Structures are given as structure tokens and as C-alpha cells.
Amino acid sequence: MSQHVHDTGCEEYNTLTRRAFVGAAAGVAAAATLPAWLPKVVLAQSASSRDIIVSVFLRGGSDGLSMVYPFTDTNYYTGRPTIAIPRPDSNSATRGIALNGQFGISAAMSSLVPAYQAGNLLVVHGAGLVDNTRSHFDAQRFIEVGKARDPNLVSGWLGRHLATSTPMRSNAPLRALGLTQGMPRTLVGAPKSLPIPNPAGFGLGGSTTTRTERSAWLRGDYEAVDTSIGAPALDALNTVTLLNNINFNGYVPSGGAVYPNTGFGRGMRSAAALIKADIGIEALQLDIGGWDTHSGQAPAVVNGNMARTMTDLAQSLAAFHADALTGGVSYNVTVVVLSEFGRNVRENGSQGTDHGRGSCMFVMGPGIAGGRVMTNNWVPLARENLESGQDLRVTIDHRDILSEIVSRRLGNTNLGVIFPSYVPTVRGVTL
Amino acid sequence: MGVTLEHDEVHGAEQGLATAEVSGEAGVSSRRKFFVTAAAAAMVIGGAKEARAQAVGGRRARRKLPEPVRGVSLALASAAAPPDAQLAVWRDPVGRLLRRATLGITKEELTRAKALGFSKYLEEQLRPSTIDDREVAAFVATNYPTLKMTPEELYGADQGKVSTELQESTIYRAAFSKRQLYERMVEFWSDHFNIDREKVGYLKTTDDRDVIRKHALGKFPTLLKASAHSAAMMRYLDQTDSRRGNINENYAREIMELHSVGVDGGYTQQDVNELARVLTGWTVSGRGIFTYDAQIHDFGPKSVLGKTVPATAVGKGLAGKNEADAIIDALALHPKTAHYIAIKMTKFLLQYDPTDAMVAAVEAEFTKTKGDIPSMIRVILTEQNLMGAPVKYKRPFHWAVSSVRALGPSVTSVSVVRGLVDNMGQSLFAWDTPDGYPDKMEFWSGLVLARWNAANSIAGQTAATFNFNVTPFVGTTAETGADLIVERLFGGEVPESFRTRLADFLRPAPTNTARVREAVGLALSSSQFQWY
Numbered sequence: 012m013s014q015h016v017h018d019t020g021c022e023e024y025n026t027l028t029r030r031a032f033v034g035a036a037a038g039v040a041a042a043a044t045l046p047a048w049l050p051k052v053v054l055a056q057s058a059s060s061r062d063i064i065v066s067v068f069l070r071g072g073s074d075g076l077s078m079v080y081p082f083t084d085t086n087y088y089t090g091r092p093t094i095a096i097p098r099p100d101s102n103s104a105t106r107g108i109a110l111n112g113q114f115g116i117s118a119a120m121s122s123l124v125p126a127y128q129a130g131n132l133l134v135v136h137g138a139g140l141v142d143n144t145r146s147h148f149d150a151q152r153f154i155e156v157g158k159a160r161d162p163n164l165v166s167g168w169l170g171r172h173l174a175t176s177t178p179m180r181s182n183a184p185l186r187a188l189g190l191t192q193g194m195p196r197t198l199v200g201a202p203k204s205l206p207i208p209n210p211a212g213f214g215l216g217g218s219t220t221t222r223t224e225r226s227a228w229l230r231g232d233y234e235a236v237d238t239s240i241g242a243p244a245l246d247a248l249n250t251v252t253l254l255n256n257i258n259f260n261g262y263v264p265s266g267g268a269v270y271p272n273t274g275f276g277r278g279m280r281s282a283a284a285l286i287k288a289d290i291g292i293e294a295l296q297l298d299i300g301g302w303d304t305h306s307g308q309a310p311a312v313v314n315g316n317m318a319r320t321m322t323d324l325a326q327s328l329a330a331f332h333a334d335a336l337t338g339g340v341s342y343n344v345t346v347v348v349l350s351e352f353g354r355n356v357r358e359n360g361s362q363g364t365d366h367g368r369g370s371c372m373f374v375m376g377p378g379i380a381g382g383r384v385m386t387n388n389w390v391p392l393a394r395e396n397l398e399s400g401q402d403l404r405v406t407i408d409h410r411d412i413l414s415e416i417v418s419r420r421l422g423n424t425n426l427g428v429i430f431p432s433y434v435p436t437v438r439g440v441t442l
Numbered sequence: 443m444g445v446t447l448e449h450d451e452v453h454g455a456e457q458g459l460a461t462a463e464v465s466g467e468a469g470v471s472s473r474r475k476f477f478v479t480a481a482a483a484a485m486v487i488g489g490a491k492e493a494r495a496q497a498v499g500g501r502r503a504r505r506k507l508p509e510p511v512r513g514v515s516l517a518l519a520s521a522a523a524p525p526d527a528q529l530a531v532w533r534d535p536v537g538r539l540l541r542r543a544t545l546g547i548t549k550e551e552l553t554r555a556k557a558l559g560f561s562k563y564l565e566e567q568l569r570p571s572t573i574d575d576r577e578v579a580a581f582v583a584t585n586y587p588t589l590k591m592t593p594e595e596l597y598g599a600d601q602g603k604v605s606t607e608l609q610e611s612t613i614y615r616a617a618f619s620k621r622q623l624y625e626r627m628v629e630f631w632s633d634h635f636n637i638d639r640e641k642v643g644y645l646k647t648t649d650d651r652d653v654i655r656k657h658a659l660g661k662f663p664t665l666l667k668a669s670a671h672s673a674a675m676m677r678y679l680d681q682t683d684s685r686r687g688n689i690n691e692n693y694a695r696e697i698m699e700l701h702s703v704g705v706d707g708g709y710t711q712q713d714v715n716e717l718a719r720v721l722t723g724w725t726v727s728g729r730g731i732f733t734y735d736a737q738i739h740d741f742g743p744k745s746v747l748g749k750t751v752p753a754t755a756v757g758k759g760l761a762g763k764n765e766a767d768a769i770i771d772a773l774a775l776h777p778k779t780a781h782y783i784a785i786k787m788t789k790f791l792l793q794y795d796p797t798d799a800m801v802a803a804v805e806a807e808f809t810k811t812k813g814d815i816p817s818m819i820r821v822i823l824t825e826q827n828l829m830g831a832p833v834k835y836k837r838p839f840h841w842a843v844s845s846v847r848a849l850g851p852s853v854t855s856v857s858v859v860r861g862l863v864d865n866m867g868q869s870l871f872a873w874d875t876p877d878g879y880p881d882k883m884e885f886w887s888g889l890v891l892a893r894w895n896a897a898n899s900i901a902g903q904t905a906a907t908f909n910f911n912v913t914p915f916v917g918t919t920a921e922t923g924a925d926l927i928v929e930r931l932f933g934g935e936v937p938e939s940f941r942t943r944l945a946d947f948l949r950p951a952p953t954n955t956a957r958v959r960e961a962v963g964l965a966l967s968s969s970q971f972q973w974y
Contacts (some may be wrong), residue, residue: 070875145695145714146705148877165884192867193885205888208867216895217902221960228947228964229894235939236969237527240835243888244969251891300874305692306683360688361680366695399711 061179062345062378062420065282065295065331066169066197068155069324069350071303072147075370076356076392076403077310077317079134079384080107082115086392090357094364096311105311110134114384117310119318120325126332126375130382133440135372137386137406139352143398145366147303150351154409155196157430166200168429169294172417173201175425183291184249190278195296204294205246210281211259214251226251257288268334271326275299279327283335286342293421299324302350306361324348328375336377345376345420349409355401356392369403372412378420380442387438407438415440528833528973535560537933538828541974542791543567544622545629546844547933551622560825567623568816570659578619585855586611588644589651593673593730596644604644606860609870612650613856613863616839617846627658627815629839630790632871633878635669635701637678639871645674645730646871662783662813663774666701670770673730679876682725684718685738694718696876702773704782709747716746720766734763747772780808784818790881791822793831800827833973835883838866840974841893845900845966848931855907862896887972897966901959912955915962920945923952927965936970 081087082098097103099115107115108124114136116123126132142159144150153159157168166174173187187204189195194206207213215222226248233244262284264270270280278297285292301320309315328346335342353370375381387406390396398404414435417423426435532538536555540547543564555563566573582589586607588599596604616625631654639646649672657665669675676682679693694717699705723739726732739762743753746769754761773779784804788796804821811817836844842863846856863869867889873879880886903910915930917923924945928936944961952958965971 144705145711146699147875148699149705189888192889193880194888199884208889213891215891217898217960217963218956224947225898225960225964228943229967231943232940232964232968232970239883240887240890240969240972244890247888247891303875305680305690359683359690360685361683361690363680363683363690365691 060343061293061422062343062376062416063179063286063293063295064169064416064421065279065286065297065344065346067297067299067324067328067346067348068151068195068197069302069348070147070151070298070300071350072150072352072354072366073302073350073370074304074308074310074317074354074364074367075136075138075350076353077117077308078120078321079110079114079116079136079371081113081389081392082107082109083113084391086356086394090392092358093362094308094310094358103311105313107311110384113389117318117321119310119321122322122329123325123332123373126329126336127382129332129337131332131336131375131377131379133374133379133381134384135374135386135407135412135438135440136384137369137389137403138349138372138409138412139369139405139407141405141408143368145352145368147351147366152196154349154351157410157413158432161431164431167195167197168413168417169197169296170200170204171429172421172423172425173198173204173294175428176421176423178203178291179293180291184253185246185290185292187294187296188285188292189296189298190281191296191298195298198294198296201294203246205243205250207250207254209277210254210257210285213254253290256290257284259284264330264334265340266333266337268330268332269326270330270334271323273323273327275323276327276330279331280334283331286335286344304354304363305359305365306363308358308363328373332375336375341377343377345374345378345416347413347416348373348375349412353403356397356403357401367402368398369405372409374412374416374440376420378442380439385438385440408433408435411435411438412440526832528970529830531937532935534933534935535825535829536563537935538831539564539823539825540933542823542828542831543626544847545616545625545840546847546974547931548847548850549930549933552933564623564820564823567621568659568819570621570624573620575620578615581618582611582615585614588647591647593645593648593728596647597729599644601644604647605639606857608639608647608650609860610856612870613839613843613846613859614853616843617856617859618853623819624659626791627819628654630787631658631665633873633881634786635665635675636873636876636878637674637871638874640874642674642677645672645677648672648730649674650871659815662779662808662815663771665815666697666774667767667770669701670697670724670766671732673726673732676724676726676732677730681721684722684725686719686722686740689715689718689722689740691715691718694721697770698773700876702782703776703778707776707778707782713746716744716751717766717769719744720746720751720769723762724766734760736762739763775812777809780805780813783813784808787815787818788822791819792827794834794881794883835887836972836974837879837881837886838868838889838893838896839863839870839879841972842866842896842900844971844974845897848966849900849910849962850930851903851908851910853908858903858905858908859900862899866892866896893972894963894967897971898960898963901963901966910959910962912958912962915952915958916955917948917952920948920951923948923958923961927962931962931965932970940968940970 076087077096080096088095096115096117097106099107099109105118107117108121109115110127123132140150140153140159142153155167156164158164178186183203185203185205187198187201189198189206190208191206192208198204215226217225230245230248233241259281262280264280264283270276275297282295282297285295304317308317310317310321312318331346335344349372350370352366352368354364354367359365394400410430410433414426414430415437417429418426419441537547537552539560540552540555544551558566588596588604588607589611591599619625635654637646637649653668653672657668679696680690681693684690691714695714698707698709703709719740723735725735736758741754741756741762744751749772751765784801788801788804804818807818807821842859846859868879901910915923915926917926924941927944928934928941944965947961947964948957
């Protein structure tokens, strides 16, 4: 997907679209106030009280104890002689930053401290799957479909949320997208949803003269076939027009936000642009990999293996916070970040950690009761307190957190459909 | 916080319909409406299935029908099922066999296979060494010299070239080798024993040669053992970091979960830890030679999957290494392995959701033949199975290779195809997790725009290194032009409406080559060309 140019090579198309825009809803006055990167998008229509959700999956089993760590617990330091994050009150150059009297955030993630202090970032620790699988693929599947060990459940929890709620915009061609190289299971089952790895390059290539004709031919072809491939094809055709209205490359973030030039950073930047473009997208799924740190984990080494991944994650989230949640206009967005499992409390023979159980989640947004590290009966990480003698126990089911977001921030009470056979405990995630 | 969540634990459609409408916040649809919609969708799907049963000669569909829809989850599950209308179009059993046993129909191969007949063609493909493939071998030897290098030589080679040659030779062989079923199995095992080149670098070249390609149509236990002795695999799954007293369990877990007995194979976390102990000492030395290092082996007593591994005297011999070999031998022929490999191969070669009976037959063959891969394929690719098998959706690599095969370009480099495969999301040997690229329609079907652009690009290639000669498609009338495309790309089997639409695009007459190229691009983009 490289041939199509939306901001330079397609004048005829742009002119037509602009005319359609001016004639349609908002009128010339509104058009004059639009930012330069967003020249043609209809901003009118009623605002919704529902949040847009940005869901982030840390693929590979992220070591929550390297992200947010219990610095007062000596068991943490004895279990991790080479990879522990130094205490915030130590002199180490790589020490973390205290979030409260018990937990610190690693230096690699320090860019998230402002969001935490602003009360917009909640850390949930000891969270995860109740099912004790240590298989990446089972654990990811169980979390994404919203239920463990149900082979008949193939759709994702977010997909079912969208399937059971009316669109925020009745005429939106696209309600959800994965900024991913394939459809993330979390979104499977969602109407009007697509994987779009790079929204800036989304268009039909080839001769501009025949583009409309070819597009129409393809529409006719896919309209006639089964929905399994017909629906995504038609969604793609409809979305081309939509995304071509947005100049992603010229997008200027607010609040002085700078997104890292990484796959995830660019993804969060696109997410912000899509949200601000106000085109009816209500759910975005992003993935960030690199968390399967069996060896050479180095979370507290500048440019260390996990330190780099954490920095990427934190800087991207922080930029999004500055850009979309506090930069001039605060958008109604909830961001939720989770992983399939955490890792062993004690490090292994290769200065890494093997598959464990509980990890930490992050929830961020103006409607989130943040500025806290939420735990449930947190105990010292002594061997006798650990699951199988080696792991942080899961004391908060991830579905508790997601259920509250779905019901309180996304305005969908169909929790029995979204998380089948589960009665969530209210943890107080939202304001 | 004083928040009260409205819990709704009703799962049954009946109960759901009986539930009063939820008057939630603005913008929330009622459960009633949703359930009704879901039930209607399920009925439509059921109807399509009936139609298919008729279409395949009135024979009852052997595919297991889903349980009566009881709730939303099941309804959504059914909605992802592939369509069956295509089965009425693909009537020729040899065409069906070619779609599954090769990486794409070509006119020449179809003619040859029809002349040989179903069974003879399949038997020929199951014995790749009997197929004369010298032309392709010579091209590969000349153009991709790094494939033959030792780890030492690879270490000293241009790493970009090593990577490119592995990817491009894979595409070239898949497109042009006459040993097509073998190439399909190379694709399958490359995912089954997935290794990310990003992590192991040039070692993947040796794994591809000495593990995957050496045993792709051999015996499963030999293949599993070869993979376990692969320096690339040792490195990829961190076995090289595991040592006595400080185990790394990554490879121990995945050889059970992904390579042999499967995640439901009945092992425990304890088994993973114990197998990791057994495997200590298995590592890599030099520039990438599998090595057993007794210095770091754990000679203590161990127990894996109920089998005791007694303590042995600390020694320099191979006694410590043999412990793991014995366990891997047992894993290779474990009943759970027979089941797991049978399911996976049947899904890959035949259909997304095989019946229990189909899997049982393949599993029995695995057991009977001690994991003989061709014997299992013989049970999977029967005429009866193929005539009832629902369509599968081509993954990007498969789609790209089938496009090349259909167009029959003159080629001295497939670098353009490599770029297109990357764009479509399936860069070869670049899937980072050990489960391999997904073979699921819903994962890929949304990436359709990249595929359309690749289609347009490939049909437009006129470079000397990759030249698609469009002249043979230029017909006297639009109808003739459409017929020529349909014959070449689809083995002649498409719905009449499709042929008409293609002809419509070529009107008034397919004399303008640019127009013909676009028509071919659209044909490759069409829903028809996505199935196999």
C-alpha cells in the first residue's frame, strides 16, 4: 500500500470531496475553523456522552513487576538479584520514581508520571486471568474473547460490545479498527471494523483515471458474495473515502506532544488523529510486542531490552495523554492496557523471567479514577505467598476492570453478552 | 465508589427474549433486538448450509453442524464460518485436488493432472524425489548461493543478502517447483516450527534447509527430532540460555505446547520445569552448531509426564543428552501428538473445521505409520473429503504465489513479489511468536485493500526481471478476453455472472493492453481468486 497519495496526487478527488463537504453539513464558517491537517471532515453532529475506547495489548506476557514495582518489599530484591528496579530513594542512576509509599514506576516509564499525577492514570496491580494457563496463545485468546476455555466463543469482548450497542454515528462507515497487521481477536465480531496497519496509506492504487471504475467493479464483486469476505471488502471501500479526508502525515498533535517514531508511537498518533477527526470511530485496538523477556530482560538498563519496550509504551501513552486527553480539548476517551500474563517473581538463569501469572494493567482517561495503584489484598512476595511458589497471584480479574469501563464509560450494560458467565466485582475504576 | 453494575447473566436465547428490554444509557440497543438479529442470522446461515448440501449432489454435508443456537456467542461464532456457494462452482475433483495440493492452479498443471487422473497425480506429488525439478534446482543454486552455506560461511556473508535469498528462494520455489505438495508442506511446517529470523538471523537458513525442507514429507518423529537439534530453534526459544540450577523453560514448554502434544496434551507446569531440567546442556556453539554441553546439564533425578528420569553420575559422555532424546522420542509418538498433528494438518490441507471422524482417521494413520506424513495426507486429501470441503481463504503468501503461477511471468527475480508479500502483512520468517502465522480467515480478510493493490501491481509488471506477458489474453472480443482470463486464473471454473462482469470491464474489446492488465488485476482481486 504505497502508491496512493491523498494529499498531493489526487486533486480532482479532493476538490469533489471538499465540495461535497461544504454542501453537506457544517457549512463554510465551520470549515474555516478546521485545522490544516483535517481540511474536509464533517465535525458537526451531536456529541456523545459515551467514551471512545483505545485498547492496547502487550503481546508476550509483560513483567508487571518491572513496570510498577513494590520497592518496599525485600523479597522483590532477593528474587531478582540482577534485574530489579532500584529503589526510588536509592542513588542508582536507573532508580524508579515513587508513585506512593509502596510502589514505584520504572525509570523507563517515567514519562507517564504527569498523567498519573493529573489523576488520569490508574495502575491496577495483580490483575490478569483467573485461569492459570501459562501458554501465551491460550492466555491471549481467553482475555481477548473474554472467557477462558470456551471453544465456541470466537468473537472478541470488544467486538461484542460494538455488536450490542448502537453506533455513536448512525452513518459511520467504520466503527472500529485495529491499527494492526491483521484483525485482532479482541475486535472479531464487531460490525464495520477493519485491520488498518497504516491509515495514511489506505487507498486503491493504480491509474487514477480508472480508479473509480475499478472500485465500482470490486464493490459489485464483493457485494455479491458471502459476508465473511464481502463485509470487510465493502468496509474497506467505504473507508477509503473516509480516511482520504484525513492528512495523517500533516497531523499536528496538541499540547506539544511528541510521539516516538516507533510502530506503536505512530499507531497512537494515528489513533489521536482518528479520534479528533470525529468520524464515528468508537474503538481502536493496538498491539505492542517484545514483552516475552525470557533472557537479557534489562528493565533498568538504559536501552536495555525491556527498558526500550517500556519507554516506547510509556512515551506513546504520555504523548496521547498530552495530545488528546489534556491538550486544549479533552476528548472522551478511555485507554486500557493489558497483557496475557505477568512473569515469575524470581529471575531465571538468563537474567530474564519465565511465564508467570498476575501483571499490571493501566487505565487512562478523563473519566478514570486515576492517580492510584489499585490492588486487592497485596501481600509481600515471599515464596509462601506466591502462586505455585513462584508467581504474583491474580487478585483482580481483568474482566472486573473491563466490565466497569464497558458499563460506565462505554454505556453498554450487556455485560452478560460481553463477558459471558461472569459476575464482575466493582473495583472503582471510573469516576 | 458506590457504583452498581447491571449484571446480566442470561445466555439462552429463550431467556434473552423473555428478558425485559434494557433501558440503559442513550445509545444502547436492547438485548431483545440483538438476540432477534442473532437468531435471524443463524437461520440464514443454516439455510445456506442446506443449499450447499443440495449443491454437492444431495449428499448430506459431512461437516458437523453447530449445536442449535442458544446464545449470542454461538451465533457470532457461526457468522465467521466460510461460505459454501463456491462448492457448486468447483465441480471437477482434479481441480479441487490442485487447489489444495498446490499453491495455485496453472493451465498446464491442470491439463497434466487431468491426464494422469486424481490418484496418480496425488501419488506423484507425495513422492517429490520422483518429480524432475532440475530446472528450478539449477535456478536456486545459481541465484541463491547462501542457501548452501555452512553456519561459518553464513556468518561471514552479507546478512541482508542471506535474508533476502531465503525469502525470495521460498517464493521462487513455491511458485515454480513442480513438487507443489512438498512446497505446501514446507509452508505448513515453517509455521508449525516457526522461527523469527529477527531473533536468530542467518541460522534460519540452516533450519529451513536441514529441518523443514529435509523432512517436510518424511516422518514426523524425525522432523521433530531434527527441529530439536536445530541451532536456530535452540536460539529462538532460549534453550541456549538454560543451565543447571537456572533453567529457562521456553523451549521445554513450546516443544510440548506447539510442536508435539498440544496445549491440551495433559502436561503440567511441573512437567515444563522438569523437561527444562532434562534439556539443560542442549545449546549452540561456534557460529551455530547444535551442541550438548555436559558442564551445564542437570544430572539429578527428574520426572516428565509420569516418566522417571533417574539421576546419573555427572559425566562428560552423552548420557545427559540422551535423557532429552528419549523424552522427545516419546513425545513424538504420544497419542496426544497423533491427535494434535492430525487436527493441524487436516485444518491446513482440507478445511477450517474438520469433523471428528476426519481427524480420527488421520490420527489413526499417524499411529499406524508412526507419523508418516505422506500417509496422513493420503487420508486427508481423498476425493470424498475434497468434494465436501468448504473453501479456505488464501493467506497473503499463498495468494501471491498463486497469482504468479496463474500469470506465468518470465522471471529472473521475484523481489517484486517479496515486496508485495511484505505489504500484505506476511513477511516470510518474520512472525515473532512461536505459533506461526495464523491460518484464520477472519485474521486476514480485512487486509483486502493491500491485496487489491498487490494484484494491480503484479498484473502490471513489465520489467525484464519479472515480465507478465499480457498478449495471450488479448482476445478478439470482450467475451473471448474474459474466457482466456478465466481459463488461465481459475481453471475455467467461475460463476457465469463473474465471467460476464469481467467481459463488461473489457468492453468494447480487449485490445488496449493496459486495460487487459487492469482486468487481470481485478480478477486476482476478486472474491473468486481469494479461495482455494
